[in-house]
Every structure is written in structure tokens, then in C-alpha cells.
Amino acid sequence: MQLKRVAITGMGIVSPLGNDVNSFIKGIEAGKSSVCYMEEWAQYIGMNSHVAAPVTLKDEKKIPRQSRRSMGRMSIFAAQASDQALADSGTTLSEVPSRRIGCVIGSTTGSAKSINDAFEIMLPEKDLTRLSSTMFFQCMSHTAAANVAQYLGLTGYIMAPAAACASSLHAIGTGYDLIRLGKQDILLCGGAEELHPTVTGSFDILFATSVKYNNSPQKTPRPFDKERDGLVCGEGSGILVLEEYERALCRNAKIYAEIIGYSTCGSGFHMSQSDKKSMVYCMSEALSNAQIRPDQIDYINAHATGTLQGDKEEACAVKELFGGSVPISSLKGYIGHSMGASGAIELIASLLMMEKGIIYPTLNLDEISPDCEGINHITKPVKKEINTILKNCFAFGGINAALICKKI
């Protein structure tokens, strides 16, 4: 069976740097950090990290109430990013045969705030009668995918990979496979996630958050830096339009890139600790899937969140496979770690770097940590022709994902 080719023809973003692709990338170009102090988090006993990168929600009432009522914050982000991506692709739903367009949108959980609210309402009196009918639709783990599908009226595959911080790369990888196999023509793929003290708290109790910079939030996270002390949670949504290549060509669509390789694997090693060996395997498999050599990668967009162990493992894995020549940077310093949305948001940034011929540096990387040395860290904007990129995501649960895109 001849596999089909897969093009990326549209993109949309809701991010802490802005609620559209242009303002997002301008923020990165300007070297801006969106991390701030979260005053209200100080009330939580045992919460040591009081920094985060929040989105300023805008125009949510443009989504009709009957669609919006089942959306928590993350689904609103996903719906807005999907609207943008579809508009950017220049295609309309009516042009696609029924059942041939769908969405694959991942997240770690359902809306964290809605889950919290549901339990706060229900548990004190063990009373279900005060729960709203739409609460469940906000809490369910496929809330972003289901809400986007209902909002846009999508009737093809509707899927929601839940793989924590690898969710959106899983979504894009899954969409890539579905289109390659000829099962769908167009898929809106990506992820969504929302900030909540319970989310940061889940990392905080594992000592994975940044706690030293509560008084200087913009100095953290610090991927690969000597003074890094953990991750900072962000939120938002990134959605890409994946389209069967010949279809995109036929309608003269703008093609940002072609997806040429994808791999995912488990570490089988530890629930929360990253593992160099399986990272190397995952990236190698993606290269092999793409039928290219390591030296054909022009830029690596790292997962690097600013944790001590995760950054070290990724740096060592990249060093082992690529040596010290391929440029690498992490974008977490600008927007924090948007978890299930991070893969898609950062892939979009990487595709824009490819388009502009510039690599944006790792923010807050002032002094490379000795345990992250030996790879080509980008600490200042670098002009470079970029033809092929690798995007990494490594998640809790020992889940690795790597995606390769090539300029057409």
C-alpha cells in the first residue's frame, strides 16, 4: 500500500504571549517572558512554586453560548486555536467530504478548574443536585477534542490522546498516521491545557517546579542553565491543520512543511524520571521513519522544561545521537510549560523559524549547565536556512515522542 504524504497547511495558537500566531511569535522574537507571580497560589499549604505563564482569555463570548456551555478554559483555547488554524488553511468544511475531516486534540486531563469545581460542589454535602449538566463535558478527558468537534461540526475521526506533556505531539503523530493511511483527508491536530493550582501542585509535590524565582518570575524557567530549578506551568492551545499532500497541492494551499517522520515509545523505566536511552531510541526511530540521517536535521526544538533531571537526560540523548553540531533551543523560558499543548505550540514556533530562516534562542540560558554541555545550544537569535526540524516531547508516564518536519 502506497502511504500518502501529509502537509501542514494551517496553524492557530492561544498562548501566554498572545492569542494568535502573530502576537505569539512577536513575543518570542522580542525575547519576552510571559511568566508572572501568582499571588493567589500562596494560600495553598505546601505549594512552593508561585509562578506561572497564564493566558489572558479574550473574545470567548464570540463562541455561541450553546457551544461554550460545555467548554472549560482549555476547550475555549482549543476552539479559538482551531478557528484560527482552519481560517489559516484557507479550506472550509463544506469543501471536504463528510466524515473525511476530524480532529485529534490531546490534553493531560479534562479542565482542571471544572474538575476542582465539580468536587467542591459535590463533596461537602455529598450532594449531586447542585452540579450543572455541562460540568461533565468540561471534565471529561476528551473535552477539548469533543468540544472542538461539536463547535465546528466535524464528523470524521474525533480522538483525544492523553499522554501528559506529550499529548499534542501524540495527537499530531496520530493525525499523521491517519492521513498517511488514507483514513482521513484533513485533521485538526494539537493540544490544549489550562493552568490551575492543582496542576502546578502535582509537579510541586514531586519537587519538579521552579521555587527559587518567585520574586523574579521572568528569570525562570531556565532550560539547560546552571541555575535551573524546575519547570513553570503555562497554558494555551496549539492546533495545526494536517492535510493529505495531494489535496493541499490541488487547491494551491500554503504548505508550511511536510511531516516526514514520527515516533513514540515508553521508557519502561520510571513514572516521572526521564530516560536518555529511550529518548535516543525515540529520536532514532523518528529519523529512521523519515529516512534521514541525524546530520540532516537543521534544528531541534527541545522539550527541555528547566528540570534538573529532564534537561540533563535530553541533552545527553541529543549529544549521543547528534553530537554537538545541530542547533537546539527550548521555548519554555518564554511561555512556561504548556504541558499537553506544548508540543503543538512549540512545533508551530519551529515551523515559523523554518519559514523565517531564524532560530530563536533558549531564554534564560545564561550559563550552560555542565551536565547539559556538548550540544549546540542557541543562546542568541541565529539566522540559518532550516529545511528539516525535529520536535521532542517527553512526558510523565515515561512517554517519549519525536516528530520530524521538512520544508517543501
Place this chain on the structure above:
Amino acid sequence: MTEQEVVDITNKVFEESFEIEKEKLQPQAHIFNDLGLDSIDIVDLVVALQESFGVKIRNEEKVRNIRTLQDIYDFILTIKNEEGRKNS
């Protein structure tokens, strides 16, 4: 509780929970056909009315007969009056 208080509180629920403009909130307005509510909204309407009036109506059979805003006003007034009689 006066009839006007019931009207005001009920209308506030429709404005705040269902984002319906004040002008549309006429007593004879049909909550499905004129105000655009559907079966999912009815569950939330019941929750909001319970919260606003401090009543338990989720399992009341009469909820199923509600069609217009006036039906809601009458239904709540009846419940509140019965409550008042029981308490006096």
C-alpha cells in the same frame, strides 16, 4: 416573597446563566422556542432556580410542564407560598 421578586430573580437567572437579553424576557416567552434553551439547559435552569430561591425542585414532576417564563413564576410562587404556609 412577592410576585415581582420572583419575576426579578427568575429573569436574572435567564440573563446571567443563559445570556438572554432583558427585552426578550416576557412572561409569555416560550423557554425553548423563544429563548433558545434546550434539554441540557433545563438541568442548569433547575440548579440555578434551586440556588436562587433556596428550594429543592429537581425531582418535582411539575418541572416537566414548564413551557413559558410565566409557568416558572407561577411554579416558584406556589412552592414559596406552600413553604410559607408550612412555616406559619
